[in-house]
Amino acid sequence: MKPTVVVYNRLYEEALEYIRASCEVVYFTNYKENMPEFEKALKEADGLIGTRLKVDEALLDQAPHLKVIANKSVGYDNLDIPLIKKRGILAANTPGVLDDTVADTIVALMLAAARRVPELDQFVKTGGWTEKGFKDHQFGLDVHHKTLGIIGMGGIGSTLAKRARFGFDMNILYHNRSRNKQAENTYDAVYCQMDELLERSDFVCVMTPLTPETKGLIGKKEFSQMKETAVFINASRGAVVDETALIEALQSNRIWAAGLDVFEQEPVERDNPLLSMPNVVTLPHIGSATEETRKKMAMLAAENVVAGVTGRELKTPIF
Numbered sequence: 430m431k432p433t434v435v436v437y438n439r440l441y442e443e444a445l446e447y448i449r450a451s452c453e454v455v456y457f458t459n460y461k462e463n464m465p466e467f468e469k470a471l472k473e474a475d476g477l478i479g480t481r482l483k484v485d486e487a488l489l490d491q492a493p494h495l496k497v498i499a500n501k502s503v504g505y506d507n508l509d510i511p512l513i514k515k516r517g518i519l520a521a522n523t524p525g526v527l528d529d530t531v532a533d534t535i536v537a538l539m540l541a542a543a544r545r546v547p548e549l550d551q552f553v554k555t556g557g558w559t560e561k562g563f564k565d566h567q568f569g570l571d572v573h574h575k576t577l578g579i580i581g582m583g584g585i586g587s588t589l590a591k592r593a594r595f596g597f598d599m600n601i602l603y604h605n606r607s608r609n610k611q612a613e614n615t616y617d618a619v620y621c622q623m624d625e626l627l628e629r630s631d632f633v634c635v636m637t638p639l640t641p642e643t644k645g646l647i648g649k650k651e652f653s654q655m656k657e658t659a660v661f662i663n664a665s666r667g668a669v670v671d672e673t674a675l676i677e678a679l680q681s682n683r684i685w686a687a688g689l690d691v692f693e694q695e696p697v698e699r700d701n702p703l704l705s706m707p708n709v710v711t712l713p714h715i716g717s718a719t720e721e722t723r724k725k726m727a728m729l730a731a732e733n734v735v736a737g738v739t740g741r742e743l744k745t746p747i748f
């Protein structure tokens with residue numbers, strides 16, 4: 430009998446076909462729209478594949494045959510890893526294949542926030558650009574030759590460092606759980622403690638995964654240590670930052686601007702004060718969202734789920 434794989438949100442056809450070649454597939458383009466059927470499918474599931482399903486005790490209790498969970502994302506804060514391990518279930522994510530695309534998104538946020546691209550785009554489109562010209566107070570900040578502080582120097586962090594060092598002649602500071610010698614040797618990245626990074630950086634980019642240790646990592650104290658001209662970038666997870674402290678830091682001009690791909694609550698609430706600040710550039714959590722990269726992530730996740738249900742080694746296991 431073929432193993433059963435439950436696909437719980439939309440997946441590219443190539444990835445679906447790959448799974449179907451060796452498994453029975455139960456496919457939900459959005460599991461939330463059909464909870465009774467999804468819960469029924471869980472009872473037979475050997476493998477689960479998709480993005481952002483909260484996998485906790487209640488869910489695992491409904492899936493007694495589960496062997497593997499393949500996240501179609503590099504982040505895995507949706508998974509209760511200690512519990513999954515305890516139950517002898519395997520788990521995988523999709524590192525590496527999205528590094529370039531996410532690093533590109535971060536560069537876009539840095540440039541857009543520093544050079545005020547969305548604000549000036551609106552200025553032009555709403556007829557603000559007249560013969561009277563353009564005022565000094567609308568000028569932006571340079572990106573080139575500035576100091577970029579990267580908190581979390583993994584695959585995405587070092588891909589960003591490469592762009593910043595070689596594309597923009599930036600100086601790179603970083604803070605990480607462990608030293609990244611490759612980034613130090615290749616991009617002249619300098620390891621430093623958080624305090625020093627926050628005080629010296631013109632751009633502060635947080636790239637850590639969300640874990641119990643990194644929840645609220647950047648808060649009131651950290652914003653108070655940044656330069657008044659600092660541009661803060663978050664493309665990891667919203668909850669790594671204390672959003673109330675970020676709002677206060679921007680409202681009080683404690684920092685200069687922010688570029689955000691992620692929020693504490695997603696989709697972001699319409700009345701979130703961040704949405705009405707001209708010095709905040711926002712994106713809808715689309716760091717890795719190009720067709721090419723999302724297809725690679727889907728294939729990697731598909732390979733992981735098939736490997737897990739057929740007793741082979743996962744390509745990119747989480748543990």
Ligand code: DGY
Nearest residue numbers: 501502503504716717
């Ligand atoms: C990731 O891969 O973790 C992206 O943030 C999409 O969730």
